[in-house]
Amino acid sequence: MNNSLKKQLGIYFAVILAAIILGGSIVVYGIYDIYRLNKEQKVLMESSVTTLKSATGHLEWIDNLNISINTGSEFTGKLDPSACLFGQWLDSQDIDQIENEEIKAQLMKIIPLHEMIHHKGGDIIELIETDREAAYSIYVGEMVPTVDSIVESLNLISQEYEGMASHYGEKLEKDILWTIATAAGVIILILIAVAAVARKITREAIDPVLDVTNAIFELEKGNLSIDISSDRENEFGYMINSLSRAVKNIGSYVKDIDSIMSQMEQGNFDVELDRDFTGDFAAIKNSINGFAGNISQTLSNVSMASENVNMGAGQVSMTSQMVASGTSSQTELVDNLIGLTSEISADAENNNSSLSQAAVLFDETVQFMDRGNHEMANLSSAMDEINDTSQEIKKIVKTIEEIAFQTNILALNAAIEAARAGTAGKGFSVVADEVRNLAVKTAEAVNITVSLIENSTSAAEKGDHYARSTREVIEEISQKSGTVLETINQVAKASSKQTEAVSEINKDIEEIAGLIQTMASSSEEAAATSEELSTQTDILNDLIAQFRLKN
Template sequence: MNLQNLRLTTKLWLSVLLIVLALVTVVGYTAYRTAEDRAQSAQVLHKLNSRIEASLRWAGLTQTNAARTQALMLSNDPVLEAGLKEAMADTTAQISKIQKTIEDDELTDDDRQQMKVIAANRKKMIEARTAAVKERSEGRPEQAAAIVKDSFQPAMQAYQQSQRDFVTLQEKSFLATEEEFAHRAQNLIYLTGAMMLLLVVGILVGAAWLIRSIRQPLDTANDLAAKIAQGDLSMAIDTSRSDEFGDLMKSLSSMNASLGTMVNQVRHSTDSIATASSEIAQGNNDLAQRTEQTSSNLQATASSMDHLTQTVQLSADNARQASSLAANASSVAERGGAVVRQVVSTMEEINDSSRKISDIIGVIDGIAFQTNILALNAAVEAARAGEQGRGFAVVASEVRSLAQRSAEAAKEIKMLINTSVTKVASGTQLVSDAGSTMNDIVQSVRKVADVIGEITAASGEQSSEISGINQSIGNLDQMTQQNAALVEQSAAAAESLRDQAEQLAQAVAVFKTDGQALSMAQRPPRDITPRAPSLGHKAAAAAPAPKKLAASVKPAAGKPTAPKPALGNNPAPAKAAAGAESDWETF
């Protein structure tokens, strides 16, 4: 069983149970040994005390018999002698019983040796007493007294001294036994102290092991938390333990994995944002360049339309001069009958040219109308497309096509008007030559003057329509200027988005996952600094947009449309934009 897999609660309870068990064992063993020693000492000391008491009683009985023997030796009363003898016999029997009891007891070698000495001395004393009593009984008191003095008393003294020596020996045994049991009790105290010391040492060792088993995983968890706080998510976390610290390590491992996943997601998101913002900014730059070129082309178109207006006005002036010349020529029309016919033919050709001019003006009028419609569509498409502006490129292409048709029509108008001027000059010369013959065709000349007046009126209408075209082109140029400003704002927003993506990437760069640091240096951004379009003399005049355009742009700024894929993922529109740009370059 691996102790590391035990729960912390189990370890603590197991430690407490082991300590309690050890204490119970030590206390129980000490109590058992103490009770056993007390019982054994009480038993042994009781035997020794009983033996001492028996020895003292034996000595007392011996002293009593010695006194009786002395009295018997000195008495002359037969009755007293008989009583003394009977008492001595009874005491002797008691002494023999006591001696037998002591000899049957558990004696040491010294005790048995001393008992042999006592038995020998008693035997001598009994023999001397028996001899003295016999001499006394036989009527020889002097001999009996001599035996008492010479044999009985020394034997009695030796007998009593051996008894006293036995008592002294028993007292020494009693004291030695007491000292032995006291020493055993002291040894038990020492043993108990040693066991308690070992128990304390074991408790300290167990506490140190328990503290180490708690502190080591806590230090490991603290180090892991510190590394996670420092951004290192690449370390491997051991989750093999099954205790509370194993649960803590598993939680730290889950947190580490979750943080690593989140950091990787943030890193991928910042990469995607940086790439998308770079491509958006690049697209805005391209759109700004195309808008700049469109504005330049519109300015060139406006300049061409100004020249066309001047030419039409010049044609109208020439037509008025032709009318004046026709009025002057009416006085000499009678002299140029034949020449007048040529003038009539010439004027018919001028009339045909005027009709063609009228048709061309109609085409220009239609173009102007379509230009207005397309300009409105361009504003709507620009508002819908937002930052992409793809629809505006298509509308701009159509505007370019209509502008080309307008230019071609203007060129044809110019050529026809030049032809009309030439023919009018020729007709004037013919009228001058045929002035003498024009009297009879005054009415015809007046009709010619009326036709020229119509030409003048048509030229005025053409000039008015061309002025409308110029105004439409001016409005379109103004909207182009505003689109350029919006493109600049979009480029600035894309640049700000890229900067924020870089800051976010730098914020997560401190984290390490799988041993690799998230570094922005590994993802250098493209140079997408937006270039402000130079719009020539119209840039300063970028006045507020028309109300319809402002209304369409404001909601787009307040509520952005759904994000579209990055420009790099859609090569087809990029190619279309490049084609449109090449078309503008050929305008």
């Protein structure tokens, strides 16, 4: 692509970049020159101001010396030539580097005179103390003319520096104007170049893209009759022309496919796409040709299968009639078998009912025995409690017996003490006798109670022994009864299973009878269906004959 848009835009951008670099360099150089000239002008102006101030300073210096001579006041000026403003300025200057010959000549003239007046000033200050008139004479004859000459030279130097600064100022103004004009020109050229590039991009890129976009919108709607072309010899021109060729190729493919499909719609499958389809369309061509061949082969196979089905339908009709006649005799045998199984099932159900009632009665007996066992357990527990209570009563009776014994001893001691007391203790002796009698009766009652409690305890122990023995017997009977009940339940379950098995056999026989009847009906229906199927295969063959198939 000699006229590649990418290459053209690259050239445009390269030119713009070169213009920016060149213009920028010129502008930067102009700014640097402005900075340099401004710096030089500033130095010149500072030098002009410094020399002018030095001239004024030396006039003040000489005037101060005059006042000191005439009035005898202290001299406040500087006597060191390097300490004054001009001397400091001279130290910062390199006279050999000064290009202005007039300035250089005036400085060479001033330097010795400047040193001379500062040294002479020192001499005059010392001479004031001894000879004021001589000091004044030197001041008027030598110092004043010399200072005037120095001031005149400094004024000339200041004027030269001012003139040079003015010259640099004019040049600075010209450079600023030239730099601004150059920058403006570069900006204008860049804007013109950018506008040209934008116009180029719009004309060569954006407009073709819009054309392609509109064409794609039409393709999206299914419109293959669009007409799009371009005479541009760049990427977008080639893209548009390629799209146009692609749309035309697709349109021709669609027309060929539509023609083939129309023929197949009318029943003609003896067709084939013979033109070349490129790219992914080759697969579509192969699919259509394969579809037509497969349909032809399938319909041929269906026609052959239909003939075979027609022949088989006749055979099925004959077989069905034979099966229908054989099922009638089987139905009579099955009816007799159903009667026998019904009687067996009734006997099994009666047996199962009797076993169920026996199991219920025996289960109730076992429950009563469990209740008796529970009551005997309660009785044994009560006997244990009576035995425990008897033991506690024994302890209480023993305590009462001990109390009676102690009471008897106390009564005996009281009787002894009453006897000792004589007549005074008679009343107390009577009480002691009564207490002793009460103690004796209590001891007798305790003995009787102990005897009764021992008899009761013995009877309770015997009752507990008999209750435990009875409980063990009842538990053993209950266990045996449980075994008998389990056996009755197992027999009942076996009888129930037998009844269920007989019932299932009866159901199976009934289902067999139903199947035999169904088979008989199905045989008759199959015979009718076979005849109908034969008729339908004839119709199917007539329909297939309407299609044009490949050989």
